[in-house]
Amino acid sequence: MPVEVAVTTAGAVRRGVVPAGEAWLTTARRLVPDAVVDPVAVDLSGPLKHFVVDVDLRVAVRPMVHGDLPDVVRWRSAPHVRRWWAGDGPATPAAVRERYLPAIAGDEPTRMWVWEVNGRSVGLVQDYRISDHPEYALLTPDPAAVGVDYLVGEPDRVGRGVGTRCLWAWAVHARARYPEVAAFFAAPDHRNRASLRVLAKLGFVEGLWFDEPQEDGTVTTVVGCTLDVGLVLGSDDDPP
Ligand SMILES: CC(C)(COP(=O)(O)OP(=O)(O)OC[C@H]1O[C@@H](n2cnc3c(N)ncnc32)[C@H](O)[C@@H]1OP(=O)(O)O)[C@@H](O)C(=O)NCCC(=O)NCCS
Numbered sequence: 001m002p003v004e005v006a007v008t009t010a011g012a013v014r015r016g017v018v019p020a021g022e023a024w025l026t027t028a029r030r031l032v033p034d035a036v037v038d039p040v041a042v043d044l045s046g047p048l049k050h051f052v053v054d055v056d057l058r059v060a061v062r063p064m065v066h067g068d069l070p071d072v073v074r075w076r077s078a079p080h081v082r083r084w085w086a087g088d089g090p091a092t093p094a095a096v097r098e099r100y101l102p103a104i105a106g107d108e109p110t111r112m113w114v115w116e117v118n119g120r121s122v123g124l125v126q127d128y129r130i131s132d133h134p135e136y137a138l139l140t141p142d143p144a145a146v147g148v149d150y151l152v153g154e155p156d157r158v159g160r161g162v163g164t165r166c167l168w169a170w171a172v173h174a175r176a177r178y179p180e181v182a183a184f185f186a187a188p189d190h191r192n193r194a195s196l197r198v199l200a201k202l203g204f205v206e207g208l209w210f211d212e213p214q215e216d217g218t219v220t221t222v223v224g225c226t227l228d229v230g231l232v233l234g235s236d237d238d239p240p
Contacts (some may be wrong), residue, residue: 001047007031007039009053023234024049024203025172041168042161044203044232057118059169064104064112064124071114071121072096075153084192085151087214109133113173115152115166122162123152125170129178130185139210141224145183146174163198171202175233182229187212187222199225203232 003018005027014031018024028039028051037058039051064072075081076091089095103112109132115123130137130147137143148170152163171184188195190209200206204225211219229235 003049004047005031005049005051007051007053008042009035009039015048018049023230024232025051026234038172040165041202041232042164043201045200049203057165059165060116061113061125061166061169061173062116064100064114066101066104068114068121068124069093069096069100071153072100072124075123075151078153078155080155080158081151081153084189084195087216087218087220089216111177113170115169117157117162117166120154122154122157123150123166125150125166127170127174129181136212139212140185140187141207142183142185142226144181145185145226146178146181147185147187148174149186159194163194164201167198168202171227171229171233175229175235179235184227184229186225188225190221190223196223196225199227203227 003024004015005018005024006013006015007028009032016027016031018027024044032039032053035053037053037055039053042050042052073091073093073096076085076096100112102108103110110126110128113125114121115125125148127146127148130140130145131143150167150170152158152166174184186199186204188199204227207224207226209221209223212222213219
């Protein structure tokens with residue numbers, strides 16, 4: 001069955017069938033060659049892959065800096081985050097410094113990023129080659145994949161489509177940084193409906209459930225979700 005892409009731009013919708021071998025994002029870009037900003041994914045979970053050209057909402061993925069740590073403490077302590085991120089233990093200022101400073105300094109393989117929406121920092125995303133974490137690699141289907149964890153920490157920004165936009169911005173950013181990587185991987189708690197829905201909207205496919213030991217000694221049953229980078233985002237060789 002052919003896959004079709006729709007791009008909403010300035011109130012109009014342009015549609016086109018994805019030619020064999022072309023990434024969905026590449027088709028979306030071809031449909032709006034005159035767009036002033038890149039089309040972004042809205043919902044790729046159904047047969048029609050829906051993108052939008054949105055000139056009013058800009059997302060930046062920037063490296064985390066030392067000065068972000070008070071925000072990180074606040075975000076990690078927010079009830080809607082704690083519910084799904086408790087396994088790392090309490091986010092005291094000391095614990096957050098100990099955890100994130102080495103990554104900020106580039107002294108460990110995990111890379112830390114902050115999402116800015118229209119100039120305001122709203123959350124964080126971390127990514128890593130799964131093969132750099134051998135114990136985790138044993139649990140996951142593809143050690144060659146890049147793993148990702150994320151949160152929108154500002155309570156007033158949650159549940160309004162921001163997480164979907166931000167994670168898409170991360171995916172485009174990560175594709176350029178890991179050009180040889182074929183898959184991105186996330187593993188939310190099986191009860192985390194918002195996170196699972198965001199991943200589905202961006203084209204991640206749910207796979208096996210597995211039990212992930214947490215740093216606090218608990219075990220969480222998570223759903224492995226994989227994004228086929230070539231299928232959805234294409235490669236750097238594709239036309240811009
Ligand atoms: C997960 C998270 C990043 C999503 O960001 P967000 O801005 O809330 O997400 P969006 O608004 O873009 O999309 C949420 C989707 O989930 C759906 N959703 C939310 N709660 C849901 C629930 N309880 N059941 C089913 N669907 C739900 C929303 O309806 C929306 O889907 P829709 O657009 O099809 O209606 C954010 O909620 C968050 O940071 N949560 C806490 C930390 C966390 O869980 N991180 C992920 C760890 S893997």
